[in-house]
Amino acid sequence: MANSAPPFARPRAGTQPPYLYPDYASTVKRAPKRPPIRFEHTLSEITGPVFEDGWAGPDNCDLTRQHQDAPLGERMILAGRVLDEDGRPVAGTLIELWQCNSAGRYHHPVDQHDAPLDPNFTGAGQVVTNAEGGYRFLTIKPGAYPWRNSPNAWRPAHIHLAVFGPAFVTRLNTQMYFPGDPLLAYDPIFQSTADAAARERLIAQYDPELSEPEWALGYRWDMVLRGRAATPMDPA
Amino acid sequence: MADKLIPTPSQTVGPFFHLGLDHPEWSDLTTGNPNGERIAIEGRVLDGDGAPVPDALIELWQANAAGRYAHPDDQQTDKPLDPNFRGFGRVATDAEGRFRVRTIRPGPVPGRGNTLQAPHINVVFFSRGLLIHLHTRIYFEGEPANASDPLLSSIEDPAVRGTLVARRAEGSNPALYRFDIVLQGDNETAFLDL
Numbered sequence: 001m002a003n004s005a006p007p008f009a010r011p012r013a014g015t016q017p018p019y020l021y022p023d024y025a026s027t028v029k030r031a032p033k034r035p036p037i038r039f040e041h042t043l044s045e046i047t048g049p050v051f052e053d054g055w056a057g058p059d060n061c062d063l064t065r066q067h068q069d070a071p072l073g074e075r076m077i078l079a080g081r082v083l084d085e086d087g088r089p090v091a092g093t094l095i096e097l098w099q100c101n102s103a104g105r106y107h108h109p110v111d112q113h114d115a116p117l118d119p120n121f122t123g124a125g126q127v128v129t130n131a132e133g134g135y136r137f138l139t140i141k142p143g144a145y146p147w148r149n150s151p152n153a154w155r156p157a158h159i160h161l162a163v164f165g166p167a168f169v170t171r172l173n174t175q176m177y178f179p180g181d182p183l184l185a186y187d188p189i190f191q192s193t194a195d196a197a198a199r200e201r202l203i204a205q206y207d208p209e210l211s212e213p214e215w216a217l218g219y220r221w222d223m224v225l226r227g228r229a230a231t232p233m234d235p236a
Numbered sequence: 237m238a239d240k241l242i243p244t245p246s247q248t249v250g251p252f253f254h255l256g257l258d259h260p261e262w263s264d265l266t267t268g269n270p271n272g273e274r275i276a277i278e279g280r281v282l283d284g285d286g287a288p289v290p291d292a293l294i295e296l297w298q299a300n301a302a303g304r305y306a307h308p309d310d311q312q313t314d315k316p317l318d319p320n321f322r323g324f325g326r327v328a329t330d331a332e333g334r335f336r337v338r339t340i341r342p343g344p345v346p347g348r349g350n351t352l353q354a355p356h357i358n359v360v361f362f363s364r365g366l367l368i369h370l371h372t373r374i375y376f377e378g379e380p381a382n383a384s385d386p387l388l389s390s391i392e393d394p395a396v397r398g399t400l401v402a403r404r405a406e407g408s409n410p411a412l413y414r415f416d417i418v419l420q421g422d423n424e425t426a427f428l429d430l
Contacts, residue, residue, distance in 0.1 A: 026364055173362055175248075
Protein backbone atom coordinates (compact mmCIF):
# COMPACT_ATOMS: atom_id res chain seq x y z
CA MET A 1 0.00 0.00 0.00
CA ALA A 2 1.42 3.35 -1.00
CA ASN A 3 -0.05 5.47 1.80
CA SER A 4 1.00 3.48 4.82
CA ALA A 5 2.43 6.31 6.94
CA PRO A 6 -0.10 8.21 9.07
CA PRO A 7 -0.96 11.89 8.51
CA PHE A 8 0.21 14.69 10.80
CA ALA A 9 -1.74 16.28 13.64
CA ARG A 10 -3.22 19.75 13.17
CA PRO A 11 -2.25 22.56 15.55
CA ARG A 12 -4.43 23.16 18.58
CA ALA A 13 -6.33 26.46 18.70
CA GLY A 14 -4.20 29.48 19.58
CA THR A 15 -0.86 27.72 19.44
CA GLN A 16 0.11 29.19 16.04
CA PRO A 17 -0.22 32.82 14.91
CA PRO A 18 -3.10 33.94 12.66
CA TYR A 19 -2.63 35.25 9.13
CA LEU A 20 -4.25 38.60 9.91
CA TYR A 21 -2.79 40.35 12.96
CA PRO A 22 -3.17 44.12 12.47
CA ASP A 23 -0.68 45.02 15.20
CA TYR A 24 1.88 43.63 12.73
CA ALA A 25 0.96 46.08 9.97
CA SER A 26 2.38 44.10 7.05
CA THR A 27 -0.19 41.34 7.60
CA VAL A 28 -3.06 43.63 6.56
CA LYS A 29 -2.44 43.46 2.79
CA ARG A 30 -0.84 40.04 2.73
CA ALA A 31 -3.17 37.85 4.80
CA PRO A 32 -5.55 35.85 2.57
CA LYS A 33 -9.22 36.68 3.19
CA ARG A 34 -10.79 33.41 2.07
CA PRO A 35 -10.53 30.59 4.59
CA PRO A 36 -8.01 27.98 3.46
CA ILE A 37 -9.39 24.78 1.96
CA ARG A 38 -9.12 21.91 4.39
CA PHE A 39 -7.55 18.89 2.73
CA GLU A 40 -6.70 15.55 4.30
CA HIS A 41 -3.09 14.51 3.95
CA THR A 42 -1.96 12.39 1.03
CA LEU A 43 1.44 11.14 -0.02
CA SER A 44 2.13 14.70 -1.25
CA GLU A 45 1.84 16.11 2.27
CA ILE A 46 3.44 13.35 4.36
CA THR A 47 6.65 13.33 2.31
CA GLY A 48 9.23 16.08 1.97
CA PRO A 49 12.83 16.78 1.07
CA VAL A 50 15.58 14.67 2.61
CA PHE A 51 18.86 16.36 3.55
CA GLU A 52 20.95 13.74 5.28
CA ASP A 53 23.26 13.17 2.32
CA GLY A 54 24.91 16.58 2.40
CA TRP A 55 23.11 17.90 -0.68
CA ALA A 56 22.48 21.25 1.02
CA GLY A 57 26.21 21.67 1.67
CA PRO A 58 28.42 20.85 4.64
CA ASP A 59 27.39 21.80 8.14
CA ASN A 60 28.25 25.43 8.74
CA CYS A 61 27.49 25.87 12.41
CA ASP A 62 30.26 28.22 13.58
CA LEU A 63 29.31 31.76 12.57
CA THR A 64 32.35 33.19 14.36
CA ARG A 65 34.87 31.66 11.94
CA GLN A 66 33.53 32.60 8.54
CA HIS A 67 35.94 35.52 8.05
CA GLN A 68 39.57 36.40 8.66
CA ASP A 69 39.00 37.88 12.12
CA ALA A 70 36.52 37.34 14.92
CA PRO A 71 33.20 39.20 14.84
CA LEU A 72 32.41 41.77 17.53
CA GLY A 73 29.89 40.88 20.19
CA GLU A 74 29.08 38.43 22.93
CA ARG A 75 29.92 34.86 21.83
CA MET A 76 27.09 32.42 22.45
CA ILE A 77 26.24 28.80 21.88
CA LEU A 78 22.73 27.95 20.71
CA ALA A 79 22.02 24.26 21.09
CA GLY A 80 19.10 21.94 21.59
CA ARG A 81 17.06 19.27 19.88
CA VAL A 82 14.40 19.09 17.22
CA LEU A 83 11.52 16.97 18.53
CA ASP A 84 8.00 16.13 17.46
CA GLU A 85 4.93 16.64 19.64
CA ASP A 86 5.42 13.18 21.13
CA GLY A 87 8.98 14.02 22.18
CA ARG A 88 10.57 11.87 19.50
CA PRO A 89 13.83 13.22 18.05
CA VAL A 90 13.78 14.45 14.46
CA ALA A 91 17.11 13.24 13.10
CA GLY A 92 18.76 14.20 9.82
CA THR A 93 16.78 17.35 9.17
CA LEU A 94 18.16 20.64 7.89
CA ILE A 95 18.19 23.71 10.13
CA GLU A 96 18.95 27.06 8.48
CA LEU A 97 19.78 30.08 10.66
CA TRP A 98 20.17 33.79 9.99
CA GLN A 99 20.51 36.83 12.22
CA CYS A 100 21.75 40.41 12.49
CA ASN A 101 25.09 41.33 14.02
CA SER A 102 25.73 42.47 17.58
CA ALA A 103 24.89 46.06 16.62
CA GLY A 104 21.48 45.10 15.24
CA ARG A 105 22.29 45.24 11.50
CA TYR A 106 21.76 42.51 8.92
CA HIS A 107 24.31 41.80 6.23
CA HIS A 108 21.58 42.49 3.65
CA PRO A 109 21.14 45.34 1.14
CA VAL A 110 17.56 46.04 2.28
CA ASP A 111 18.69 46.76 5.86
CA GLN A 112 19.48 50.48 6.10
CA HIS A 113 19.47 50.74 9.90
CA ASP A 114 22.08 53.27 11.06
CA ALA A 115 24.27 50.75 12.85
CA PRO A 116 27.65 49.40 11.76
CA LEU A 117 28.13 46.35 9.60
CA ASP A 118 30.73 43.94 10.92
CA PRO A 119 33.12 42.81 8.14
CA ASN A 120 33.75 39.65 10.15
CA PHE A 121 30.13 38.60 10.51
CA THR A 122 27.72 37.41 7.82
CA GLY A 123 25.07 35.91 10.10
CA ALA A 124 24.05 32.73 8.25
CA GLY A 125 24.58 29.08 9.13
CA GLN A 126 23.12 25.64 8.57
CA VAL A 127 23.34 22.25 10.23
CA VAL A 128 21.72 18.81 9.86
CA THR A 129 20.45 17.34 13.14
CA ASN A 130 22.20 14.27 14.56
CA ALA A 131 20.63 10.93 15.49
CA GLU A 132 19.20 12.41 18.73
CA GLY A 133 17.74 15.39 16.87
CA GLY A 134 20.52 17.55 18.33
CA TYR A 135 22.06 20.67 16.86
CA ARG A 136 24.60 23.27 17.99
CA PHE A 137 25.61 26.67 16.63
CA LEU A 138 28.37 28.99 17.81
CA THR A 139 27.51 32.61 17.03
CA ILE A 140 27.37 36.05 18.60
CA LYS A 141 24.34 37.49 20.37
CA PRO A 142 22.30 39.58 17.92
CA GLY A 143 21.33 43.15 18.81
CA ALA A 144 17.87 44.69 18.96
CA TYR A 145 16.95 47.03 16.10
CA PRO A 146 14.20 49.52 15.22
CA TRP A 147 11.57 48.86 12.57
CA ARG A 148 8.81 50.96 11.07
CA ASN A 149 5.81 48.92 12.12
CA SER A 150 4.73 51.70 14.52
CA PRO A 151 6.45 54.73 16.07
CA ASN A 152 9.49 53.80 18.17
CA ALA A 153 9.06 50.07 17.54
CA TRP A 154 12.05 47.82 18.28
CA ARG A 155 12.43 44.14 17.52
CA PRO A 156 13.67 42.15 20.51
CA ALA A 157 16.98 40.39 19.89
CA HIS A 158 16.20 37.24 17.93
CA ILE A 159 17.66 34.55 15.72
CA HIS A 160 15.73 33.26 12.68
CA LEU A 161 15.62 29.49 12.26
CA ALA A 162 13.97 27.35 9.60
CA VAL A 163 13.62 23.58 9.87
CA PHE A 164 12.05 20.99 7.57
CA GLY A 165 11.18 17.93 9.65
CA PRO A 166 10.08 14.65 8.06
CA ALA A 167 7.39 16.01 5.71
CA PHE A 168 6.38 19.08 3.74
CA VAL A 169 3.63 19.78 6.32
CA THR A 170 6.11 19.83 9.21
CA ARG A 171 7.95 22.83 7.76
CA LEU A 172 8.65 25.46 10.41
CA ASN A 173 10.06 28.95 10.09
CA THR A 174 10.41 30.68 13.42
CA GLN A 175 12.44 33.03 15.60
CA MET A 176 14.25 32.36 18.88
CA TYR A 177 14.24 35.03 21.60
CA PHE A 178 16.25 35.63 24.79
CA PRO A 179 14.90 35.25 28.35
CA GLY A 180 14.06 38.43 30.22
CA ASP A 181 14.06 40.70 27.17
CA PRO A 182 11.85 43.72 28.02
CA LEU A 183 11.05 44.24 24.32
CA LEU A 184 9.07 40.98 24.13
CA ALA A 185 6.07 42.62 25.79
CA TYR A 186 5.88 45.18 22.99
CA ASP A 187 6.67 43.00 19.98
CA PRO A 188 3.61 42.13 17.85
CA ILE A 189 5.42 39.31 16.05
CA PHE A 190 6.19 37.54 19.33
CA GLN A 191 2.74 38.41 20.77
CA SER A 192 0.83 37.20 17.69
CA THR A 193 0.50 33.68 19.10
CA ALA A 194 -2.43 33.76 21.52
CA ASP A 195 -1.44 30.82 23.72
CA ALA A 196 1.05 31.91 26.40
CA ALA A 197 2.54 28.43 26.81
CA ALA A 198 3.11 28.25 23.06
CA ARG A 199 4.82 31.66 23.11
CA GLU A 200 7.18 30.39 25.82
CA ARG A 201 8.45 27.85 23.27
CA LEU A 202 10.05 30.78 21.42
CA ILE A 203 12.29 31.78 24.34
CA ALA A 204 15.61 30.02 24.86
CA GLN A 205 16.86 29.26 28.37
CA TYR A 206 20.27 30.25 29.68
CA ASP A 207 22.07 27.01 30.50
CA PRO A 208 25.31 27.15 32.52
CA GLU A 209 26.01 23.53 31.56
CA LEU A 210 26.14 24.60 27.94
CA SER A 211 28.31 27.66 28.51
CA GLU A 212 32.00 27.25 27.78
CA PRO A 213 34.15 28.79 30.54
CA GLU A 214 36.14 31.84 29.45
CA TRP A 215 34.59 31.54 25.99
CA ALA A 216 30.84 31.61 25.29
CA LEU A 217 27.42 31.78 26.97
CA GLY A 218 25.12 28.81 26.42
CA TYR A 219 21.44 29.01 25.48
CA ARG A 220 19.33 25.89 25.17
CA TRP A 221 16.40 25.85 22.81
CA ASP A 222 14.38 22.91 21.53
CA MET A 223 12.16 23.15 18.48
CA VAL A 224 8.96 21.08 18.45
CA LEU A 225 7.39 20.08 15.13
CA ARG A 226 3.95 18.66 14.37
CA GLY A 227 3.68 14.98 15.26
CA ARG A 228 1.68 12.16 13.71
CA ALA A 229 -2.08 12.18 14.13
CA ALA A 230 -3.60 9.58 16.40
CA THR A 231 -5.67 7.94 13.69
CA PRO A 232 -4.14 6.48 10.55
CA MET A 233 -5.24 7.52 7.09
CA ASP A 234 -8.08 5.68 5.39
CA PRO A 235 -7.06 2.25 4.22
CA ALA A 236 -6.43 2.16 0.50
CA MET B 237 -3.14 14.34 24.51
CA ALA B 238 -2.12 15.94 27.78
CA ASP B 239 1.37 14.54 27.46
CA LYS B 240 1.95 16.07 24.06
CA LEU B 241 4.41 18.93 23.66
CA ILE B 242 3.14 22.17 22.15
CA PRO B 243 4.70 22.68 18.72
CA THR B 244 6.88 25.75 18.31
CA PRO B 245 4.89 28.69 16.90
CA SER B 246 5.75 29.97 13.45
CA GLN B 247 7.18 33.48 13.09
CA THR B 248 7.59 35.54 9.94
CA VAL B 249 10.69 35.14 7.76
CA GLY B 250 10.86 38.96 7.66
CA PRO B 251 12.51 40.96 4.87
CA PHE B 252 16.07 39.64 5.32
CA PHE B 253 15.56 35.90 4.82
CA HIS B 254 17.75 35.86 1.69
CA LEU B 255 20.71 35.89 4.05
CA GLY B 256 19.87 32.43 5.34
CA LEU B 257 17.57 30.87 2.76
CA ASP B 258 18.21 32.15 -0.74
CA HIS B 259 20.25 29.84 -2.95
CA PRO B 260 19.49 30.96 -6.53
CA GLU B 261 20.73 27.64 -7.92
CA TRP B 262 17.93 25.83 -6.05
CA SER B 263 15.41 27.31 -8.50
CA ASP B 264 16.54 24.77 -11.12
CA LEU B 265 15.44 21.23 -10.19
CA THR B 266 16.93 19.79 -13.39
CA THR B 267 20.62 20.35 -12.71
CA GLY B 268 21.14 16.64 -11.95
CA ASN B 269 19.75 15.77 -15.42
CA PRO B 270 16.67 13.85 -14.24
CA ASN B 271 14.30 11.86 -16.44
CA GLY B 272 11.20 13.64 -17.64
CA GLU B 273 9.83 16.48 -19.71
CA ARG B 274 11.51 19.82 -19.00
CA ILE B 275 9.13 22.61 -18.03
CA ALA B 276 9.50 26.14 -16.70
CA ILE B 277 7.09 27.95 -14.41
CA GLU B 278 7.08 31.69 -13.98
CA GLY B 279 4.78 34.12 -12.29
CA ARG B 280 4.30 37.07 -10.01
CA VAL B 281 3.32 37.44 -6.40
CA LEU B 282 0.83 40.22 -5.63
CA ASP B 283 -0.64 41.61 -2.40
CA GLY B 284 -4.15 42.89 -1.61
CA ASP B 285 -3.46 46.17 -3.44
CA GLY B 286 -2.21 44.34 -6.50
CA ALA B 287 1.31 45.49 -5.64
CA PRO B 288 4.23 43.12 -6.29
CA VAL B 289 5.66 41.25 -3.30
CA PRO B 290 9.45 41.53 -3.60
CA ASP B 291 10.26 39.63 -0.41
CA ALA B 292 8.60 36.25 -0.84
CA LEU B 293 10.13 32.78 -0.89
CA ILE B 294 8.50 29.87 -2.70
CA GLU B 295 9.41 26.26 -1.94
CA LEU B 296 8.46 23.41 -4.25
CA TRP B 297 8.10 19.69 -3.53
CA GLN B 298 7.15 17.25 -6.25
CA ALA B 299 7.20 13.67 -7.42
CA ASN B 300 9.52 12.49 -10.18
CA ALA B 301 8.42 11.86 -13.76
CA ALA B 302 7.10 8.43 -12.79
CA GLY B 303 5.01 9.83 -9.92
CA ARG B 304 7.17 8.80 -6.98
CA TYR B 305 8.49 11.03 -4.21
CA ALA B 306 12.15 10.75 -3.15
CA HIS B 307 11.15 9.99 0.44
CA PRO B 308 11.17 6.78 2.49
CA ASP B 309 7.43 6.96 3.19
CA ASP B 310 6.65 6.73 -0.54
CA GLN B 311 6.55 2.97 -0.86
CA GLN B 312 5.35 2.75 -4.47
CA THR B 313 7.96 0.16 -5.32
CA ASP B 314 6.32 -0.42 -8.71
CA LYS B 315 7.57 3.04 -9.77
CA PRO B 316 11.28 3.84 -10.14
CA LEU B 317 13.14 6.34 -8.00
CA ASP B 318 15.25 8.74 -10.07
CA PRO B 319 18.66 9.14 -8.43
CA ASN B 320 19.05 12.40 -10.36
CA PHE B 321 15.91 14.03 -9.01
CA ARG B 322 15.37 15.21 -5.43
CA GLY B 323 12.05 16.95 -6.05
CA PHE B 324 12.79 20.01 -3.93
CA GLY B 325 13.32 23.57 -5.13
CA ARG B 326 13.26 27.09 -3.80
CA VAL B 327 13.04 30.54 -5.40
CA ALA B 328 12.81 34.08 -4.03
CA THR B 329 10.84 36.81 -5.83
CA ASP B 330 12.72 39.69 -7.44
CA ALA B 331 12.09 43.44 -7.00
CA GLU B 332 8.99 43.19 -9.24
CA GLY B 333 7.60 40.18 -7.39
CA ARG B 334 8.54 37.78 -10.20
CA PHE B 335 9.90 34.26 -9.95
CA ARG B 336 10.93 31.54 -12.39
CA VAL B 337 11.76 27.88 -11.82
CA ARG B 338 12.89 25.03 -14.06
CA THR B 339 11.82 21.49 -13.32
CA ILE B 340 10.36 18.36 -14.88
CA ARG B 341 6.70 17.53 -15.26
CA PRO B 342 5.74 15.37 -12.26
CA GLY B 343 3.89 12.10 -12.72
CA PRO B 344 0.52 11.44 -11.05
CA VAL B 345 0.56 10.22 -7.46
CA PRO B 346 -2.02 8.28 -5.48
CA GLY B 347 -4.57 10.09 -3.33
CA ARG B 348 -6.56 8.76 -0.40
CA GLY B 349 -8.45 5.54 -0.91
CA ASN B 350 -8.37 4.41 -4.51
CA THR B 351 -8.07 7.88 -6.02
CA LEU B 352 -5.37 9.23 -8.29
CA GLN B 353 -4.11 12.79 -7.99
CA ALA B 354 -3.39 14.76 -11.14
CA PRO B 355 0.25 15.85 -11.61
CA HIS B 356 0.97 18.72 -9.26
CA ILE B 357 3.72 20.52 -7.39
CA ASN B 358 3.28 21.21 -3.68
CA VAL B 359 4.07 24.77 -2.64
CA VAL B 360 5.05 26.32 0.67
CA PHE B 361 5.03 30.12 0.57
CA PHE B 362 6.79 32.52 2.95
CA SER B 363 7.04 36.30 3.00
CA ARG B 364 7.42 39.31 5.21
CA GLY B 365 3.95 40.01 6.58
CA LEU B 366 3.06 36.33 6.88
CA LEU B 367 3.39 35.09 10.45
CA ILE B 368 2.90 31.54 9.24
CA HIS B 369 3.54 30.14 5.78
CA LEU B 370 0.87 29.30 3.22
CA HIS B 371 0.33 25.99 1.43
CA THR B 372 -0.95 25.70 -2.12
CA ARG B 373 -0.46 23.49 -5.20
CA ILE B 374 0.43 24.04 -8.84
CA TYR B 375 -1.56 21.93 -11.35
CA PHE B 376 -1.09 22.06 -15.13
CA GLU B 377 -3.49 23.31 -17.80
CA GLY B 378 -4.45 20.70 -20.37
CA GLU B 379 -3.86 17.73 -18.06
CA PRO B 380 -6.80 15.29 -18.50
CA ALA B 381 -6.42 13.96 -14.95
CA ASN B 382 -7.32 17.39 -13.53
CA ALA B 383 -11.00 16.58 -14.06
CA SER B 384 -10.92 13.75 -11.52
CA ASP B 385 -8.33 15.17 -9.11
CA PRO B 386 -9.69 14.96 -5.53
CA LEU B 387 -8.58 18.45 -4.49
CA LEU B 388 -9.58 20.26 -7.70
CA SER B 389 -12.97 18.49 -7.80
CA SER B 390 -13.65 19.48 -4.20
CA ILE B 391 -13.58 23.20 -5.13
CA GLU B 392 -17.01 24.25 -6.42
CA ASP B 393 -16.19 27.74 -7.71
CA PRO B 394 -14.40 27.37 -11.06
CA ALA B 395 -12.63 30.72 -10.59
CA VAL B 396 -11.15 29.58 -7.28
CA ARG B 397 -10.26 26.18 -8.74
CA GLY B 398 -8.58 27.95 -11.64
CA THR B 399 -6.13 29.72 -9.37
CA LEU B 400 -4.43 26.36 -8.79
CA VAL B 401 -3.92 25.62 -12.49
CA ALA B 402 -0.83 27.00 -14.24
CA ARG B 403 -1.55 28.27 -17.79
CA ARG B 404 0.63 27.05 -20.62
CA ALA B 405 2.11 29.83 -22.73
CA GLU B 406 0.77 29.35 -26.24
CA GLY B 407 3.14 27.48 -28.49
CA SER B 408 5.86 27.20 -25.82
CA ASN B 409 8.26 24.33 -26.30
CA PRO B 410 9.68 23.31 -23.90
CA ALA B 411 6.51 24.06 -22.01
CA LEU B 412 6.41 27.34 -20.15
CA TYR B 413 3.69 27.73 -17.53
CA ARG B 414 2.39 30.85 -15.87
CA PHE B 415 1.35 30.71 -12.22
CA ASP B 416 0.66 33.89 -10.28
CA ILE B 417 0.19 33.89 -6.53
CA VAL B 418 -2.33 36.48 -5.31
CA LEU B 419 -2.29 36.76 -1.55
CA GLN B 420 -5.53 38.68 -1.13
CA GLY B 421 -8.40 40.07 -3.19
CA ASP B 422 -10.63 39.15 -6.11
CA ASN B 423 -8.27 36.67 -7.72
CA GLU B 424 -6.94 35.35 -4.42
CA THR B 425 -5.09 32.06 -4.80
CA ALA B 426 -6.69 29.04 -3.18
CA PHE B 427 -4.60 28.20 -0.12
CA LEU B 428 -4.81 24.92 1.75
CA ASP B 429 -5.44 24.05 5.39
CA LEU B 430 -3.14 21.09 5.84
